[in-house]
Amino acid sequence: MAIKKILVTGANGQLGWELSQLAKTLPAYEFIFLDRRQLDLAQPASFEAIIHTIAPDLIINTAAYTAVDKAETEKELANTINTIAVQTLASIAKKNKIRFITYSTDYVFNGQSTTPYLPETKLAPINFYGQTKANGEQLALQENPSSIIIRTSWVFSSHGNNFVKTMMRLMKERAELKIVGDQLGRPTYAKDLAIATIQMVDALNAGKTIQGIYHYANQGETTWYDFASAIKANAGLSCNIVAITTKEFPTPAIRPTYSVLATDKIENELGIVIPSWEIALKDCMQILS
């Protein structure tokens, strides 16, 4: 069945917002964006009635419990939103012949690899947030094997809370910033991820078989220190940035040393070329300036 009506959760998040901007240029699709007040992922019992009223052809679940450090203590809520809600959405989608796309994270891996993680790399969540996302992935696929799960990492956007906006604020306020320099990953521009998601929907409508786990992140890899240095250069700021080690910056949730996702599968299946994180950062900062 062709996908026309698309329900998007998490309307005010980075990815949800980028999808809402993109949606304005896509008259072939009818989008319904719901924020936390309209669809609360902490209330899975409410989903069925809301979804029946809207009757979408596809659910794109961008909402999530994303407070990685807080998840270490707010375990029940993180589990409800990232695991039970995802399982419930997948199950309702299956029952009603609705396609289902949801997102996951590089934190489902242990962070110890030295080569990029493949979609099929063995799961070993590095922290509780990662555990809730890994459980959500597995239960969604168990309930509904045609679910599509897109793992991503280091998400930034001109909208919402993220590293780029925090760095820009702090670099204006402070003379010096200490940034972790021994963690390697792939930044992801939510605007590019939104575009790739729609390319996936177009591919589904073209009859392509797409299901299971995919990785999406911008091309290239970097450290938080180098990412911060690029933000500083783009903004023309003069704050001194000092590289520190993970040990010098302890956080409640453990962070991965190596967090690079391999994106070949999504590139090959969709026939897309993912922009580099440097180009993506420039675009984002132009919007912010």
Ligand SMILES: NC(=O)c1ccc[n+]([C@@H]2O[C@H](COP(=O)([O-])OP(=O)(O)OC[C@H]3O[C@@H](n4cnc5c(N)ncnc54)[C@H](OP(=O)(O)O)[C@@H]3O)[C@@H](O)[C@H]2O)c1
């Ligand atoms: N951000 C990252 O660096 C990152 C990295 C890897 C994977 N991911 C994954 O990528 C996806 C998109 O993330 P993002 O960066 O767009 O996240 P985000 O900017 O933190 O947005 C998350 C959204 O979820 C909403 N939300 C939280 N609890 C909710 C609830 N109980 N009911 C309904 N909505 C709720 C938030 O609502 P409010 O606006 O009301 O707070 C927010 O709009 C998520 O699955 C996330 O886990 C993100």
